[in-house]
Amino acid sequence: MEEKKWWKESVVYQIYPRSFMDSNGDGIGDLNGITNKLDYLKDLGVDVIWISPVYESPNDDNGYDISDYKAIMKEFGTMEDFDRLLSEAHKRNLKIVMDLVFNHTSDEHxxxxxxxxxxxxxxxxxxxxxxxxxxxxxxxxxxxxxxxxxxxxxxxxxxxxHIFSKKQPDLNWENDKVREELYRIIDWWCKKGVDGFRMDVINFISKVQSFPDGQKEKGQLYGDKIPYIANGPRVHEFLQEMNEKVLSKYDLITVGETTHVTPEDAKQYAGFDTQELNMVFQFEHMTLDFGELGKWSDKKIPFVPLKKILSKWQYELEGCGWNSLYWENHDQPRIVSRLGDDSLKYRDLSSKMLGTCLLMMKGTPYIYQGQELGMTNMEFKSMEDFRDLEILNAYNEFVDNKLAEPEEMIRYFNLKGRDNARTPMQWDDSENAGFTKGTPWIKVNPNYTYINANSQINDSNSVYSYYKELIRLRKEIEALVYGTYALLDENHESLYIYTRTLGSTSLLIICNFTETEKSYTIPKEYEEAKVIINNYRNRANDNIIRPYEAIVYHKI
Missing domain, CATH: 3.90.400.10 (Oligo-1,6-glucosidase; Domain 2)
Incomplete structure (x- = not known):
């Protein structure tokens, strides 16, 4: 069996601090708000909290434009507040992961x-x-x-x-002094006691130094930069140097955000023997619903290709690298609205099904705040309601160049926009969902009156309680961490069926991604297996998989 590591056995919870919990009534979530909710996260059962950037920033791109890597943004609190958060998390055996943004700084740095x-x-x-x-x-x-x-x-x-905003100039990693400065920053946070790092667009740090024009397709305004910025000529050299000089000196969890990567690339970034990172975030399954205007489309994620892509990553990293598992993050719309059914009838069931499908796979699962409640996309009525720089710029570019109508863009933003992930966490049914006593920086989803943590924590049938049970199972059954993965019936148009196997222990996971029931004959070897979790809470007919049903069979 492959080497055991704590980060393989962990479940990570991502917090977008601006939208998590406001402790001082200014309408903006903050560090003390996170500290106040640590018991909630401990109860859920997660092990690691990844916090999106909280460094000093002019806030052009919600903190991903950093002006001081060793200071806290005043809206979020003080360094003393951070130290208290770290201390209180460690008292509860919760680890803290910082978000490192090293491809660029703020132009005010x-x-x-x-x-x-x-x-x-x-x-x-x-x-x-x-x-x-x-x-x-x-x-x-x-x-x-x-x-x-x-x-x-x-x-x-x-x-x-500036690959991103004009207020986010790209750092020159070719300069030895730049790298030395950045490694010192990592070391400073490690000495403070943080437990790991998520590294923003880390595979963009090495550019092709001739900076050639990119290929330009008909109708496009700009050339394709990806071949010259992604997975560049010195990127592995830089990451191995970072690992040698800093990361290897601490027992950390490290995950790189890497767009435009293949499993072959990932084996280099996160191979067990490459001395770079523990794992990467890949985006292949998240781009399946892109259209002519990139992410701005109303296309649905095609189901069979989704299964094949997720399975490809499971197979190709088996035994040589480690997967990160996610449906949502601060840049993605809510998964129950995107891939499930967020209607009143099926929201709970499809949220639980999607959670089952993800958390039973091999890799480290990442849960994004509110995902464990089944939070949904929000319908923003007008451009005045949006806050995300990407959305505001895309509206101007596509509408001004007559590539799309205003109403069409707003519809796309409601489906795919990043602000869907950034509406405030829904804590209870009081004003502003219990997120703030002030005016929230972005509107609260009106469905907080019936989708909120307070109504779910003590409800054994809630999405929250179901996620809690999924996490418990991962901790109890070693095969769910270290077992191999195998996809069954890969071309089935409704059911995602796979197994996890370790020694004599085997699990069969069946997830129905549709609102229609499907007949399916359970493989003979699982006929006597025990059902350890089922989002309908009972099995009526072993050969019928109900709408959005999820079942896990456990055979020892």
């Missing part, structure tokens, strides 16, 4: 303030500067947040690269 001043400034080469090309941008790359990926700076008559 002291390094960049200096860098833009002159060509001979000591910090000039901390960022990526290029001369104009024929009086325009250095190449045809577009920013992830719309517009060009280059911003002109009058001070030196040159452009700097």
């Amino acid at each position: 002291p390094w960049f303030v200096e860098s833009r001043k002159s060509l001979d400034n000591p910090y000039r080469d901390y960022y990526i500067w290029k001369n104009p090309k024929e009086g325009k941008e250095p190449n045809n790359w577009g920013s992830w947040f719309s517009g060009s990926a280059w911003e002109y700076s009058e001070e030196t008559d040159m452009y700097y690269l």
Whole structure:
């Protein structure tokens, strides 16, 4: 059997601090709010809390634009508040994972303030500067947040690269001094006692140094930058150096956010013997519903390709690397609205089914705040209701260039927008869902009156109680952590059926992703197996799988 590690056996809970719990009535979630809810998380059964960035930031991209890596954003509290949170979490045997954003800083970071001043400034080469090309941008790359990926700076008559917002200039990892500074920051947090890091877009840190134009498809405004920024020429060298100089000196959990990766790439980033990271987030299953305007579409995730992609990752990392398992995060819409059924009739059942499908797989599961309650997407009525920079920029780009109608874009935003994940956590049925006594920074989903933690904690039939049971099973049954995965009936258009096997122990997991019942004959070897969890709470007919039903059979 492969080597046992605590991070393989853990369940991680992601907190988006701005939307989790407000302790001081200013409408913004904060660190003390998180500390006040640690007992809730302990009761749920999770082991690790990943907190989205809380560093000092001008907040152009909700904290992913950092101006001081060793200070706390004032809206979130103080470093003393953070130290208290860390201490209180550790008292409960809960570990804390910080979000490292090292591809870029804020343009208000002291390094960049200096860098833009002159060509001979000591910090000039901390960022990526290029001369104009024929009086325009250095190449045809577009920013992830719309517009060009280059911003002109009058001070030196040159452009700097920003793969994201123009207030998020990309760091120059080719510069040894930059890397040394960043490793010192990691070490500083490790000495403080944090237990690991989630690394934002970490596979973008090495760029192809010739910075060529990207291929431009018909109708596109910008060229394809991905071949020149993702999984770049020195990325593994940099990560191995980071591991050697800092990460390996501590017992950490490390996960890299890596878009545009294959399982082969992941084996290098997170192979058991590559000395880089523990695991990566891949996005292949999250891009299946993209359309002509990228993520902005009303396409549904096709079910059979979804099974095949998730299974591919399970098979190809078996024995040589480790998967991270997720449906939701701060950048994704709510999964019950996206892949289940968020109607009153099926919301609970499909939320539980999706949780079963995810948490029974091999890998470390990540639960995003509110997922354990079955929180849903929200219908935002107008552009005034949105807060996300990506949404605001996309609206201007696509509507101004007549690629989409305003009403069409709002519909897409309601389906796929990041603000769906950022509506406040629904704690109870009091005003503002118990999130704040002030005015929330973003609107609360009106369904908080019947979808909230307070109504679910003591209800044995709730989504929360069901997630709690799924987590308990993972801790009790070793095969759910270390067992191998096998997909059955891969082309079945409604049922996701797979097994987990370790020695003589085997589990059969059956999930119906539709609102119609399906007939299915349980394999003979599981006829005498015990049903250890079922979202309908009883098995009426062994050969019928009911709408959005999830069943787990356990054979010893």
